[in-house]
Amino acid sequence: MTPNILAYAFAFPVLGIFLGLVYKGIDRRVSARLTSRIGPPIRQPFWDVGKLLLKETVVPENAISWLFNAMPLIALASSMTLLLYIPFGVLKAPLEGYGDLIVVLYLLTLQSLAMAIGGFASGSPFSSVGAQREMVLMMSYEMPLATVIVGFALIYRSFSLTTIASTPVWSIVGPIAGLGVIMLFIALLIVTPAELAKLPFDIAEAETEIAEGMLAEYSGRNLALFYLSDAVRGFAMAALEVVLFIPFTLSSIFNLNLTGASLYTVEALWFLFKVLVVYLLAVTLVRTSFARFRIEQASRIFWVYVNIIALVGLALVWMGV
Amino acid sequence: MGKLYSFKRSLWVFHASGGSCNGCDIEIIATLTPRYDAERFGIKLVGSPRHADVLLVTGAIPRDFADKLRRIYDQMSDPKAVVVVGNCGTSGGLFYDSYNLVGPIDEIIPVDVYVPGCPPRPEAIIDGVVKAWLKIEKLEKQLEGGE
Numbered sequence: 227m228t229p230n231i232l233a234y235a236f237a238f239p240v241l242g243i244f245l246g247l248v249y250k251g252i253d254r255r256v257s258a259r260l261t262s263r264i265g266p267p268i269r270q271p272f273w274d275v276g277k278l279l280l281k282e283t284v285v286p287e288n289a290i291s292w293l294f295n296a297m298p299l300i301a302l303a304s305s306m307t308l309l310l311y312i313p314f315g316v317l318k319a320p321l322e323g324y325g326d327l328i329v330v331l332y333l334l335t336l337q338s339l340a341m342a343i344g345g346f347a348s349g350s351p352f353s354s355v356g357a358q359r360e361m362v363l364m365m366s367y368e369m370p371l372a373t374v375i376v377g378f379a380l381i382y383r384s385f386s387l388t389t390i391a392s393t394p395v396w397s398i399v400g401p402i403a404g405l406g407v408i409m410l411f412i413a414l415l416i417v418t419p420a421e422l423a424k425l426p427f428d429i430a431e432a433e434t435e436i437a438e439g440m441l442a443e444y445s446g447r448n449l450a451l452f453y454l455s456d457a458v459r460g461f462a463m464a465a466l467e468v469v470l471f472i473p474f475t476l477s478s479i480f481n482l483n484l485t486g487a488s489l490y491t492v493e494a495l496w497f498l499f500k501v502l503v504v505y506l507l508a509v510t511l512v513r514t515s516f517a518r519f520r521i522e523q524a525s526r527i528f529w530v531y532v533n534i535i536a537l538v539g540l541a542l543v544w545m546g547v
Numbered sequence: 548m549g550k551l552y553s554f555k556r557s558l559w560v561f562h563a564s565g566g567s568c569n570g571c572d573i574e575i576i577a578t579l580t581p582r583y584d585a586e587r588f589g590i591k592l593v594g595s596p597r598h599a600d601v602l603l604v605t606g607a608i609p610r611d612f613a614d615k616l617r618r619i620y621d622q623m624s625d626p627k628a629v630v631v632v633g634n635c636g637t638s639g640g641l642f643y644d645s646y647n648l649v650g651p652i653d654e655i656i657p658v659d660v661y662v663p664g665c666p667p668r669p670e671a672i673i674d675g676v677v678k679a680w681l682k683i684e685k686l687e688k689q690l691e692g693g694e
């Protein structure tokens with residue numbers, strides 16, 4: 227590990243938390259505007275975290291306290307690590323070469339798993355119900371998610387994210403495989419709200435039926451950690467989609483001849499913009515327009531419909547490559 | 548300002564309904580609608596008392612509910628404040644002196660803000676919640692002074 231990578235490794239999580247919270251703020255603001263409300267200021271998530279850090283942290287009497295306290299840390303750590311694997315526009319991913327799409331898949335799972343284990347460890351019936359629902363949901367959306375990743379492995383003959391980011395997927399696929407890639411994109415967009423536990427798939431955290439589900443017993447610092455990990459993961463997931471499906475750089479579209487700092491600034495802003503668009507489409511718009519599904523409905527949607535979309539996409543990619 | 552500022556801008560509210568007639572509860576939901584939009588001020592309804600900074604209690608408290616209310620209050624993490632919404636909770640309202648009530652809420656748990664009215668207007672409820680942070684600020688000051 228060179229000092230450069232270490233510097234990245236420290237700068238990225240701070241940047242990730244900042245961007246995650248800003249995107250969460252924008253998300254809340256836009257969602258409010260869509261329902262013709264004014265909505266909270268974009269700084270709101272920062273205040274929320276600041277307040278949660280000030281509050282008392284309660285560990286319930288019948289919780290398994292070490293598990294209960296460890297899980298928020300693991301959740302945050304896994305979303306941060308996830309961020310380190312994502313190439314940031316033209317910047318290389320800090321952990322490039324130390325893992326690939328398979329690791330990304332595991333890290334995405336690990337965060338949900340940490341929340342579910344935390345829910346089981348809190349020893350409250352609401353949390354247990356929430357954790358069980360989360361497990362069922364995870365089993366449902368994991369299959370389409372894996373299908374998308376297999377599709378990419380078929381196209382590139384590699385699992386490496388850097389390879390994928392360096393050549394846009396659209397430039398190496400034919401028309402049939404291109405159709406397949408579009409279907410994989412749709413499948414991944416539908417998986418996104420479930421992966422991020424947002425409406426209409428926030429069944430595991432339903433605040434009205436099961437008192438916030440898995441998070442019911444969490445408070446203070448632990449809740450703040452979950453809040454942060456949720457924000458970072460939202461950003462990372464949208465960024466992952468941009469890297470996989472919308473990798474066009476601004477300079478390649480307009481044939482700009484930028485070099486040095488201006489290239490990095492322009493491309494970074496362009497990347498952030500693309501992430502924002504994906505975030506608003508896949509999370510904000512969906513979460514504002516839909517009501518919560520029941521768990522068996524969500525399961526059916528993923529196992530039957532989304533799976534069909536993803537598998538047909540995979541078949542098209544396989545025929546086209 | 549300083550550290551306490553985030554408290555002022557982010558109050559999470561848990562709503563416990565005692566023997567309310569549902570009038571007050573509907574008005575609480577009305578504060579979240581586009582017309583009043585309490586989220587502007589960072590006020591958010593949460594589903595678990597553990598997450599909450601402010602406990603909103605509506606309705607007169609029947610005998611059976613008293614110890615449950617006490618438990619909800621105990622489950623909230625410090626610092627916390629209690630806001631009573633409606634005449635029923637403040638004084639008994641139209642159920643004053645009823646044989647199955649255990650008196651106004653301030654005889655069961657410490658109350659910080661009273662919002663009278665039957666039911667109160669949504670503006671008054673938002674105002675009550677915003678006032679609750681005064682108490683939280685006072686508690687914080689005490690804690691800091693005690694250290």
Ligand code: SF4
Pocket residue numbers: 566567568569570571605606607632633634635636640641664665666667
């Ligand atoms: S104060 Fe009035 S509106 Fe509120 S619960 Fe009592 S009777 Fe109903």
